[in-house]
Amino acid sequence: MAKSKSEETPLMLQHKAIKDKYPDAVLLFRVGDFYETFNEDAVIASRVLGIVLTKRANGSASYVDLAGFPHHSLDTYLHKLVKAGHRVAVCDQLEDPKTVKGIVKRGVTEMVTPGVAVNDKLLENTSNNFLAAVHFGADITGVSFLDISTGEFIIAEGSTEYVDKLLQSFRPAEVVFARQQQKHFKATFGSRFYTYNLDEWIFTSTYAEEILLKHFQTHSLKGFGVDGMDTAIIAAGATLHYLKDTEHPNLQHITRLQRISQEDFLWMDRFTVRNLELLNSSVENGHTLLKVLDNTVTPMGARLLKRWLVFPLRDIAPINERLDTVAFFIKEAELSKTLTHHLKLTGDLERLVSKIPLRKINPREVMQLAHSLEQVQAVQELLSKSDNDYLLRLNEKLDPCAPILNKILNEVMENPPVLVNKGGVIREGVNAELDELRGIATKGKDFLLQIQQKESEATGIPSLKIAFNNVFGYYLEVTNTHKNKVPDTWIRKQTLANAERYITPELKEYEEKITGAEDKILTLETRLFDELLAALQPFIEPVQRNAQAFAQLDCLLCFAQNAVQYKYRRPVITDGYQLDIREGRHPVIEKGLPAGEAYVANDIQLNKDNQQIIILTGPNMSGKSALLRQTALITLMAHMGSFVPATSAEIGLTDKIFTRVGASDNLSGGESTFMVEMNETASIINTITSRSLVILDEIGRGTSTYDGISIAWSIVEYLHDMTTHRPKTLFATHYHELNELENKHERVKNFHITNMESGNKIIFLRKLAPGGSRHSFGIHVARMAGMPPELIERANEVLANLEEKHIDTSLQKNIKNIATPTQKLQLNIFDAHSDTFQQIRDKLGAVDINRLTPVEALLKLSEIKEMIN
CATH class of the missing domain: 1.10.1420.10 (MutS, DNA mismatch repair protein; Chain A, domain 3)
Structure with a gap:
């Protein structure tokens, strides 16, 4: 049976009315010295905070779940709730309970979400805490980033790929978007962010401009250099709306709107930021x-x-x-x-x-x-x-803001307390009334000591002392040994095991003077401190x-x-297209080496005239990937304005760095390792220029050997011949067959990482040398990894058997006979003149790759294979 309103207590009716306004937040409801949570909020608080869940009566024959904590622990518990991903509404008492009869007026004074946190315990000193807003336009996407804790307000717009990169770079704590765009947002950016959706009307040009102009108190946004950035401005307007909606009306520290333009910065897509381990390591507690x-x-x-x-x-x-x-x-x-x-x-x-x-x-x-x-x-x-x-x-x-600096130094105590209501904040001489009240309080306490001394002498009680508590104020305490000496005029207030406590009319009179002065002091100091904060605003x-x-x-x-x-050196940045690094080192790996061990440095030269592409081969674990990454990192550091880990570095101005290093399945998106690999590589190939640096590591390894070699081969040829640009490229591979490309293309050069065999062991020398390598030494690496001896022995037998059948030699012979294609603007996978291949093209054209599951993809491939057969 549902309980009626009349059955609920006035307190719970008040709670219900406030909770209805914030249904998706945990409501911390101030009751006396505690913050209480009720019903479903209490269950959440109990679980997240580890506090006791109880029940309390709520009117006639009904109970509510209850969990609470002392008000002074708010910062600690608020931090835990927000970190656990909850929105929290802090509801405070808006009146002094002492002055109110009946229910105390309450209201939400602050809404805390991951993106609008200002509490020090919720923030990291070295990281921004951005609230982002995303708005999808017809052809362009707008985004804004606002850190309420620093006042930074940044906007940008561009392709969804560009916005995706910005989201990864800024790593916002929370992202808001229009409710109708929720599916689109998830399909585009995945589930990597804490998100919240808002009503559609908030994401309109008219409303955005209105709220921004009102905030900045300007007639237009031209002064911020954001003209024409309509989708970004809409996102910015939604950001400000969200702050006001979460009870943050005082935003005077957000003083300007900055724009980020893609043309101003060296471009790295989100795969590159991840692959180069700029911000996050692929291993736990690894260096970045x-x-x-x-x-x-x-x-x-x-x-x-x-x-x-x-x-x-x-x-x-x-x-x-x-x-x-x-x-x-x-x-x-x-x-x-x-x-x-x-x-x-x-x-x-x-x-x-x-x-x-x-x-x-x-x-x-x-x-x-x-x-x-x-x-x-x-x-x-x-x-x-x-x-x-x-x-x-x-x-x-x-x-130095001399006026306000001097004002603070002249008005605030050198070591003030954290809380204003503790007193002792304002210096002597700032306010005459404050000084007078302090004199009363100080002299009053001195007079209390005189009372103690006088009564001790009059009664002959040597151990008499005066103390204070919140229950009955100042009192005289007498041990049981001397209680027979207490005069009849003293009024007993409390009996303890070893003593008794008394008050006197004289004591109460001075108590009123002292406490009255102390209350006035706190009120006055609070007012003076507020006036100081107002003076700080400009x-x-x-x-x-x-x-x-x-x-x-x-x-x-x-x-x-x-x-x-x-021991970094200054790089030379030029207008040219060359990359010439002498004795380059990997800054992260070098830092992690054991004491006394030196990093093996290497030279790298790339240019668009005679050494545009390097095919890099060498054993597993020999250092190919490290060499690739260090080339990209040195280029990146130079463009930051930093010296670099090399004896010298001449670096042609670079507009983009792309890396395709490593691979992993995107299971949630229904994509295999190979599909992820191809998507990322396609993104690179479609956006490169002559000023780009392209780092490719083991492209094609996610599919069969022959498919992988074919794709890797075609990619190298495309980068060399079939584009209008000549991007500097490092291509590490286990496909030694690609070494043949050096004989077919003038700007492709083979290099390998050297090694030395000693008996059954391989020693990695980690030095770059011209020419290709013919062995991967995979079995040696397996032995180093601790594979069972019998497994290693069997692997050697199988390898010998395969080599005896000349599989590699046969493949190499076929590859040598492959004719170099004539220059085309685009790679054609299928011959358009073949009816069968035309049918295959039509079948593939009808496939929606984004909706295809791995199983459906395999079935499609099976159908195509049947058609070819």
Whole structure:
């Protein structure tokens, strides 16, 4: 039987009304000193937080599930709920219960989701916490990224592939999109993100422009350089709407809208970011390029370095500016050391200043902000003496904000408490009334000591003491030994095992004076602190500029330190198309080597005239993949403006780096290893230019040997002859038959990783040498991996048997007879003049690959095979 409204308590009726407004959030409902959760929220809280689930009465003959925790533990439990993927609505008491008769007014003061977290426990110092919004237009997709904790607001638009790359690079904590686009979003970007959908009307040009103009208080968005970016602007509008919808109205720290243009940065698709292990390692706790390079000393520097890593520059002038500055810091070692010292003393300026409009900054953080501005002052003086153009321009952006710096230092205690309501925040001399009240409170406490001394002498009780508790205020405590000496005028308040507690009229009179003064002190200090925060508001933007300048300074000092510590050298960036790396090393593998072991360096030369493509062969585990990756990483680091792990590097300006390294099944998408491999390779081939660097590792290994060789062969020929571009290409393979390509194509060169055989063992020398290798040494690797001896022995027998039948020789002979195709604009898989092949073309044309399951694909292949037979 359903319970009626009359059966529910007033408290639960109030809870129900608020919960109805936030049905998809866990509602933390403040009741006295506790945050309570009820019904399904209580079940979730109990499971996630590990707190006790109980039941309580709710009117006549009904019960509700209940789970709660003390209000002072909010930060800890809020962190756990959000990290577990829950939206949380914090409902507070909006009135003082002491002044209200009946039910206390309550309301949601904050909605916390993964993408709008501002609590320090929910954030990582070295990472942004972006909320993203995606809007699919007719031909173009718009995206925005907003970090409410730093005020950064970025928009971009382009193909879904470009937006996919941005999503992987920014790694948002939460993505919002229109409810009707939910299936499209999942089909395009998968299930990698925490998502939330909004009403369709929010994603309109009119509404987006209205909400953005109102926020920035401008007449147009032209000043932000985002004209014509309609889909991106719609996404940005949805982002702001979501913030306001989640009870975040104070966003004055979001002061500008930035655009990211694909043409400004070296392009890497999401496969390349993954394959090069820039941000994440393929093994647990493995090294990444970010971990190796990140020796920054400020949180904003660490966040910017990550941005530079996934968005390397594509313009020679700014790249050389960074390289010049790194060289300057290496030369001026003492200046670098002093600057680094000042940066270390700086707090997280971006996040500190963002807490001001949110009213989340505490007195201790305000003082930290002041000390950080003192470091700005010191750095400004140092940089003003520099002769480096980049540093002088950076110095012009610095502003110590002297008025507010002095105001904080003059008004706030040197070591204030974290909470304003603890008192002791405002300095003496700031407010006359406050000083007077403090005098009353201090003198009152002194007078209490006089009362204690006077009563002790009058009664002859030497152990008499005055203390305080929240139940009956100040009291006199007498041990049982002396309780017979207590005068009749004292009023007994509490009996303990070894003592008794009393109050007197005189004690109560001074208690009222003291507590009255203390209450007024807290109220006044809170008001003065709020006035200070209001005075800080106009300085938000200059402090943000300081943070951005310090972040750039931190990254360049970090590059200089890395160059000295890891023996990196300055690369030369040219307008040409060549890549000439001498004694290059893999920065990540080198860092992980045991002490005393040196990395085997190698030279790589690629150009569009006579060595455009290198076919790289060699044994398993010999270092082919490391050589491929280090070439890409050195090119990437150079475009970041960093020195590189090589004795010298001449690098032609590169617009794109593509890698096809390793493979794994996309089971959720119904794609095999080979399909994933072909999709990624097709993406590369369709977008390369002459300035691209292409890294291919073991293409074609996901299918049969002959199919794999045919595909790999065709790809090399296509890259060499059948495009209008000549991308620099490194192609590592186990298909030694591809060595024959060197004889057929002038810009294809064979190289191999050297090794030495000693008895039954193979020693990897890891040195690059001209010419192709004829052996993979797979069985040797199997032995090293610990395969059973009898299995290895049998493998050698089978290998000898196969070699005796000249399978490899026969295949090689056939390949030598393959004629080089005449130049075409496009590869044709089937001969259009054959009726059978035309039927096959028609059958394949009718197949929707995106909806094809692996089993259906096998059946289709079987049908086609029958047609050929």
